[in-house]
Amino acid sequence: MKFIPNSSLKQEMLKELGLKQIDDLFIDIPKEIRIDNLESPIPSKGLSQQETERLLREIANKNKSCNDLLCFLGGGVKPHYIPAIVKSIVSRAEFYTAYTPYQPEASQGFLQAMFEYQSMIAELTGMDVANASLYDGATALGEAALMCARITKKNSFIIPKNISHSKKSILNNYVKGPGVKVKEVDYDKKTGKIDIKKLRTVVDDNTMGVYIENPNFFGVFEDDVNEINDVVKDANALFVVGVDPISLGITKPPGDYNADVVIGEGRCLGNPMDYGGSSLGIFACKKEYLRQIPGRVVGLTKDKDGKRAFCMALQTREQHIRRGRATSNICTNEGLNALAAAVFLSWLGGIGLENLSRINFEKGQKLAEEIESINGFEKLFSGVHFNEFVVKCPIDPVKINQKLLKRNIQGGLVLGEQFPHLRNCMLFGVTELHSDEDIKRLVSALKEVT
Amino acid sequence: MKFIPNSSLKQEMLKELGLKQIDDLFIDIPKEIRIDNLESPIPSKGLSQQETERLLREIANKNKSCNDLLCFLGGGVKPHYIPAIVKSIVSRAEFYTAYTPYQPEASQGFLQAMFEYQSMIAELTGMDVANASLYDGATALGEAALMCARITKKNSFIIPKNISHSKKSILNNYVKGPGVKVKEVDYDKKTGKIDIKKLRTVVDDNTMGVYIENPNFFGVFEDDVNEINDVVKDANALFVVGVDPISLGITKPPGDYNADVVIGEGRCLGNPMDYGGSSLGIFACKKEYLRQIPGRVVGLTKDKDGKRAFCMALQTREQHIRRGRATSNICTNEGLNALAAAVFLSWLGGIGLENLSRINFEKGQKLAEEIESINGFEKLFSGVHFNEFVVKCPIDPVKINQKLLKRNIQGGLVLGEQFPHLRNCMLFGVTELHSDEDIKRLVSALKEVT
Amino acid sequence: MYHSAVYDEPLLNEFTEVKKEKTLRIEGIPKSLQRIKEIGIPNLDETQVARHFHHLSQMNYGVDNGIYPLGSCTMKYNPKLCEQIASWDKFANTHPYQDISTVQGNLQIMFELERMLCELTGMDYFCLQPAAGAHGELLGMLLTRAYHEHRKDFERNEVILPDTAHGTNPASATMAGFKLIEIPSNKDGTVDLDILEKTLSDKTACFMLTNPNTLGIFESDILEISKMVHKAGALLYYDGANMNAIMGKARPGDMGFDILHLNLHKTFSTPHGGGGPGSGPVGVKIKLERFLPVPRIGRTREGVYIFDDAPESIGKIKDFYGNFSVLLKAYIYILMMGDEGLREASEVAVLNSNYMKKKILDSKKYDMPYKQLRKHEFVISCERLKQEKQVTAKDVAKRLLDHGLHPPTIYFPLIVKEALMIEPTETESKKDLDKYVETLVKIADEKPETLRNAPSNTPVKRVDEVTATKNPVLTWKMMS
Amino acid sequence: MYHSAVYDEPLLNEFTEVKKEKTLRIEGIPKSLQRIKEIGIPNLDETQVARHFHHLSQMNYGVDNGIYPLGSCTMKYNPKLCEQIASWDKFANTHPYQDISTVQGNLQIMFELERMLCELTGMDYFCLQPAAGAHGELLGMLLTRAYHEHRKDFERNEVILPDTAHGTNPASATMAGFKLIEIPSNKDGTVDLDILEKTLSDKTACFMLTNPNTLGIFESDILEISKMVHKAGALLYYDGANMNAIMGKARPGDMGFDILHLNLHKTFSTPHGGGGPGSGPVGVKIKLERFLPVPRIGRTREGVYIFDDAPESIGKIKDFYGNFSVLLKAYIYILMMGDEGLREASEVAVLNSNYMKKKILDSKKYDMPYKQLRKHEFVISCERLKQEKQVTAKDVAKRLLDHGLHPPTIYFPLIVKEALMIEPTETESKKDLDKYVETLVKIADEKPETLRNAPSNTPVKRVDEVTATKNPVLTWKMMS
Numbered sequence A, B: 001m002k003f004i005p006n007s008s009l010k011q012e013m014l015k016e017l018g019l020k021q022i023d024d025l026f027i028d029i030p031k032e033i034r035i036d037n038l039e040s041p042i043p044s045k046g047l048s049q050q051e052t053e054r055l056l057r058e059i060a061n062k063n064k065s066c067n068d069l070l071c072f073l074g075g076g077v078k079p080h081y082i083p084a085i086v087k088s089i090v091s092r093a094e095f096y097t098a099y100t101p102y103q104p105e106a107s108q109g110f111l112q113a114m115f116e117y118q119s120m121i122a123e124l125t126g127m128d129v130a131n132a133s134l135y136d137g138a139t140a141l142g143e144a145a146l147m148c149a150r151i152t153k154k155n156s157f158i159i160p161k162n163i164s165h166s167k168k169s170i171l172n173n174y175v176k177g178p179g180v181k182v183k184e185v186d187y188d189k190k191t192g193k194i195d196i197k198k199l200r201t202v203v204d205d206n207t208m209g210v211y212i213e214n215p216n217f218f219g220v221f222e223d224d225v226n227e228i229n230d231v232v233k234d235a236n237a238l239f240v241v242g243v244d245p246i247s248l249g250i251t252k253p254p255g256d257y258n259a260d261v262v263i264g265e266g267r268c269l270g271n272p273m274d275y276g277g278s279s280l281g282i283f284a285c286k287k288e289y290l291r292q293i294p295g296r297v298v299g300l301t302k303d304k305d306g307k308r309a310f311c312m313a314l315q316t317r318e319q320h321i322r323r324g325r326a327t328s329n330i331c332t333n334e335g336l337n338a339l340a341a342a343v344f345l346s347w348l349g350g351i352g353l354e355n356l357s358r359i360n361f362e363k364g365q366k367l368a369e370e371i372e373s374i375n376g377f378e379k380l381f382s383g384v385h386f387n388e389f390v391v392k393c394p395i396d397p398v399k400i401n402q403k404l405l406k407r408n409i410q411g412g413l414v415l416g417e418q419f420p421h422l423r424n425c426m427l428f429g430v431t432e433l434h435s436d437e438d439i440k441r442l443v444s445a446l447k448e449v450t
Numbered sequence C, D: 001m002y003h004s005a006v007y008d009e010p011l012l013n014e015f016t017e018v019k020k021e022k023t024l025r026i027e028g029i030p031k032s033l034q035r036i037k038e039i040g041i042p043n044l045d046e047t048q049v050a051r052h053f054h055h056l057s058q059m060n061y062g063v064d065n066g067i068y069p070l071g072s073c074t075m076k077y078n079p080k081l082c083e084q085i086a087s088w089d090k091f092a093n094t095h096p097y098q099d100i101s102t103v104q105g106n107l108q109i110m111f112e113l114e115r116m117l118c119e120l121t122g123m124d125y126f127c128l129q130p131a132a133g134a135h136g137e138l139l140g141m142l143l144t145r146a147y148h149e150h151r152k153d154f155e156r157n158e159v160i161l162p163d164t165a166h167g168t169n170p171a172s173a174t175m176a177g178f179k180l181i182e183i184p185s186n187k188d189g190t191v192d193l194d195i196l197e198k199t200l201s202d203k204t205a206c207f208m209l210t211n212p213n214t215l216g217i218f219e220s221d222i223l224e225i226s227k228m229v230h231k232a233g234a235l236l237y238y239d240g241a242n243m244n245a246i247m248g249k250a251r252p253g254d255m256g257f258d259i260l261h262l263n264l265h266k267t268f269s270t271p272h273g274g275g276g277p278g279s280g281p282v283g284v285k286i287k288l289e290r291f292l293p294v295p296r297i298g299r300t301r302e303g304v305y306i307f308d309d310a311p312e313s314i315g316k317i318k319d320f321y322g323n324f325s326v327l328l329k330a331y332i333y334i335l336m337m338g339d340e341g342l343r344e345a346s347e348v349a350v351l352n353s354n355y356m357k358k359k360i361l362d363s364k365k366y367d368m369p370y371k372q373l374r375k376h377e378f379v380i381s382c383e384r385l386k387q388e389k390q391v392t393a394k395d396v397a398k399r400l401l402d403h404g405l406h407p408p409t410i411y412f413p414l415i416v417k418e419a420l421m422i423e424p425t426e427t428e429s430k431k432d433l434d435k436y437v438e439t440l441v442k443i444a445d446e447k448p449e450t451l452r453n454a455p456s457n458t459p460v461k462r463v464d465e466v467t468a469t470k471n472p473v474l475t476w477k478m479m480s
């Protein structure tokens, strides 16, 4: 089964073209570069579906999933519960086998769902508008910085020192084009929050935007948001806030503290961890920046008979129309993951999300308490945290993790690689999926291995 | 989430009914038998979806699937490959959440698929017509016997001694109503085939039908079908043949040897083993018995504008119309499993089925050879077998299986329980899913444990 | 305005085949059995197959499409989680003959499900084998036989049932060899105690009843009935298809029923699959236990699940242990609902039903014979429409299809003329109930022609069912 | 006659809410961050949610609905097996920071996929991070910068591209800080060598090209072009969106390209998901290897997969390792196809395209500018229809929708007036190609009004896209 229904009609069709053989269709390729076949590692003959499934099962068995392994990794990605309905909707072929909705009349389903996604993201973040997704949270930061540059025509962008190295790297690559300078502000070594005094010294006339994360990479809530906003607005810069959408169930939407742009990683809204794939870049902002938004947006309109309808809006910002002067080069985004988020959020509802958020917060507090109660472990920062937190360990955290692994536990994220001065620290993460017994299991294992 | 959207509107709705409380709706239930609540093992409060999933995962982990375990069980059920497309079609909500297609205009999809299922079953068995499914292969035998009784008005039904005990028991329960006598014919101890001489002595004027299985319960092909048919027809009885549909890829359809009714278990056509559930009773017969068929059939017709359409046909045979005089009491059948079979067969195609059948036959021969080459093991019957066969073991087969299990292998079916004189025998089964390495693994384990 | 998807979808054998290489000739098959004919199943590409069934699916109405108030069928929403779990490898891919130590999870589920069903119904023991309601009835009738035969009460060959009984009841009883006696309902639509009394005798094996009955009316005299039946030496059988009316409110066991079946594919939200697989577990009182099919699922003191034999068992009614995945889904559903949820389900099922009933009757377009208070379903009549406008229940049903609404069951129970049997279930929202009522009312005022020409927003217009039976064409081959 | 499903589906916030108990007040959140506003997401029941999205899905066209010949998008059938495997727990439920010993399967897949793509394209190294084609282009441009900067060639700030280039090409180049120079195509629709020669200079960083180009024409002068570009000290970039034309027939690496991206969600049959997730792996020649993003996936002598660092790497372009499930599906697809299958896929994609092209041109209703032989796609013009009947490419597209056929890409590439860009792919059957051509031909003869009023068999009639942009309403809140 090669998914080529005309396999046996080739001669007949060639005849209609007045040709003899398939290669007559390829005479425009210079002889010197024509090849006869592909070699290893591409198999010469394809595998049957049965063989393929068997082979892949063998490969899969070299993995341990987070159901095989009790996982306490922090660092942005965490296992979250995905209700069955999400899979059952996103696996509807009408959705997952569709292209970008260029023909609105044949794509009302996806378009309405995206409109609803945008609406819910706007509700959640307290922003006026949201787009229909970007690649991931990190590239959303890149696009946010570029938007700040377009709007303010200034050239320095400020970020906290404590964001993931990967995000930093991506941001730097995104702003290389316009030559934006990225400056870092250190965090308060006691609280783990951004150091506002230092922020004040870094902000200047060239500052186009200031980015903070809430909760930040250390899991700590940035609660001085009003002060930060004042600093940003005094500099005529834009306030960009990165969020964990789950935390918004119990915390103020950044719109309430006057953020201009809200971004975040939305994978946790109904998408699997997928080894870091299945990402979803959330992007929301105030209405006034609407025409500067990167990526697709879906808008409400009417059909010829006046019936409610949806279509892509503001396409004139986009590459297929504006080409070199588009607000972004993005074309394919993360549509299906946004759909999953829409199903997830509507299944949960506002109250459900609030509950989920509360449970995550409470599990975060509980795990921290339990770990702190172990000899030699210490929560590093005094700031209130959500569902992740940094712990100072009595011995090399790499060793701890190795020993935990033997007990089928994946410990926290070792921070030494990204933050050398935190070499003896780990970032633990916990969610609604961790039962009290799971936490007990980790705690007694930690006791055993130290 | 209790799947009760009006949960919060109860008071409002009661008011419209002029009632005060829910219990006012239940005043017609005598007080003495009204209850307030249900008790253990029904939990008083329902579990959340997350809790449910976790609990079920724990229970599931008490099982080993045939992917965890290398399984060589014969006895009718065997693991077969199910292409992904089957699941992707039968999990379309339009199909699996539908009821029996009482309103043809809203059910053309299912009806056409059933028409196609019937067509393919008819093609496969060489019969004129097939119904839209019965519960399973065993109840199909019961229904076949009842149909023979209706048609011939006689009262003795003949079966081979070597069919599964469970099938025998079900048959006996099905024919208790009309008081049909079930007589058994022994098999030839050398070949494992039905003993035709004995058959001749059992058949008489009261014989309404003769049932054989091909391949039979021991996996052996009944190749004297023409002779058997002669015996049956001489007695003015009906010839009923039970098949493994996969074997029909390379063997003659029973229609070619003049069978009157063909039945079988169709689970293997795209349905999972499901611990013996997900069964599919195949029922096909000659056109002349059409109005005596049990169960639903779908027929071709036209709509008011003359457009091709499908609907349930011959409903006048069925219980909802004919009530006590229906051809069967069956109402709900195995629709979705028949749909899976239709998708499976159309994915495979005639040539694909032939291939699949051949592979099963070849694996059957290969495994038998390999096992026979082990000291002390012996293939019991000389008849040609398909993908199952009986092996005489050098030690107690129950012990063999226990030892195999320690090696994560599920050995063959121990026959002693069903056939006491075969106490030292096992029925091995093998399919396209067993690779040569799997077979090697079994063989070397068998060597080790004996 | 609603419209169903419409495709002019060819039959599989009308597609262009993708010819594949013919398989190799094979050796070793006995000559008399070698296949000579090619197998008449077209050889297609996966793309063709996928689209074909995709198109067909869109021309099929299921619960996920909308309200499906087929009376007597309890078409409620099927939680997605049940589907997902039932497809797990560790369940779906277990072999029924596997060593029992490797399927303890399966056995635990069946063991616990049996006990949950006992608690729910007030019965003592359950058998999960039957594949559907009718199959459960047959088992029930066989148990009835076994019971009387065991007591050497060989003359009891009659089964009594009310004229409101579902067709499978009489069919199952005859299938098990009983003579049928149908008794007419009284003016309230319930069992006429006098007639029942007169009909009961020492030939009566069993009285079959569903409660609430198929009119949706609770048989308030049930304790009386039970007494009468038992006094006559007969058994009382409960058709559990209507269990969705009374979960957590009352139990058939407490009413005096001796045997019952449930429809897991109705009350317990397991999907109906367009006609199955279903599951019709049978519950019995202790006096019938010994006859239940084998194997019985037991548990040792150590908590190991085992199969028990039973020497007086009638044997088996279905291969293996029933439609396992359906059992599993029902088990999950019960866990998710709990006592509270199940009870509320029945309460709201009854509330929704009475709410709709009232709204429809308020419109004065349809009539409802018999008592007012209904349980989870109710039956109204279009007889007045027929008299006044020559519009039938069928016409009304077909017109509903044009609005994307699935019609009720029609022409059942037989004692109501031009019957519409409506069972909304608890999973419908008030908004959808209101819309349904509105549409029914509007339809009653439409031109008779509009109704008789309905439906038109469906893949095909009104289907000629008579020809399909008069001149049956059931396969591709019969088409030519 | 085809009709799409139509539901008057409310928005989620227009449903009746199922009010749930409010959550408990929680302690410990810093005062300034406590949420005060309720979250404006409605609280619904699963039934409502399931039906809502079910209805929406039926109002959406995907490859499983039928032919989807969007030029430049390679909308081919997506094998179901890929979907199934990608959802296995052992893949879907792995954390990107898990200990490397517990994800050897994932790493093996990525390691092998990189090498497969190398073999397929003739490149030396691959990076799987980019989430889409445009993302790959951006990475390609950043690599171009890094390359020239590393050579201290700081003046190269121009990127040249033909006027047929896809919009993402110029957008990515500017995003990476380059100046754009667009050059006109020659009369054959291919690169004008003279103009290219003149445009190349020591300021040229890169020439971006797709081959076959967006007209579906193979740039036969590619070796010449490559020589010129390299002589000028610039790099040659390949937009791999059109790779479906040449798999197993020719390789960009052999043509002289230095950098390329592929679209796994096109050529490799991973579904497009209504707009992603996608994957746009980038391949490079050895001279660019050192700049590739980290982590690089390596394998030790013992066969253990590891992450390698690279000191001169430009860093990262996406968090973690790319859209893993998309990579996995492409890997499975390549395994199932093999050399034979991939080659045949390209062969039949080209055959189908030329077959359709001929049939359409034979009808004389549409014109095709430029060369005759096309690869996997071709572009025809409705200009004549516009002149004669004031019927536009858009009108034709909308009318196709009435037949249940997805229209081609329209108005691209920009150099063809009233363009219809048709890419059938290899997964369409001759029957469906014939039907498509027939319909296109029939449409050309229909009354202009019929076309301008199309579509009418869709959930909505022609959509007013202008208002959506003039007066943007993007959320529930903006509606009021």
Ligand SMILES: Cc1ncc(COP(=O)(O)O)c(C=O)c1O
Residues within 6 Å of the ligand: B330, B331, B332, C072, C073, C131, C132, C133, C134, C135, C166, C168, C169, C210, C214, C239, C241, C242, C263, C278, C279, C280
């Ligand atoms: C009242 C009643 N009894 C029995 C049955 C038979 O159940 P099944 O269809 O599962 O065989 C039904 C189903 O239609 C029913 O409604």
Ligand SMILES: Cc1ncc(COP(=O)(O)O)c(C=O)c1O
Residues within 6 Å of the ligand: A330, A331, A332, D072, D073, D131, D132, D133, D134, D135, D166, D168, D169, D210, D214, D239, D241, D242, D263, D278, D279, D280
């Ligand atoms: C020729 C060409 N290049 C680049 C792209 C961009 O790819 P993506 O949408 O994956 O970003 C496309 C997709 O439309 C394309 O057709």
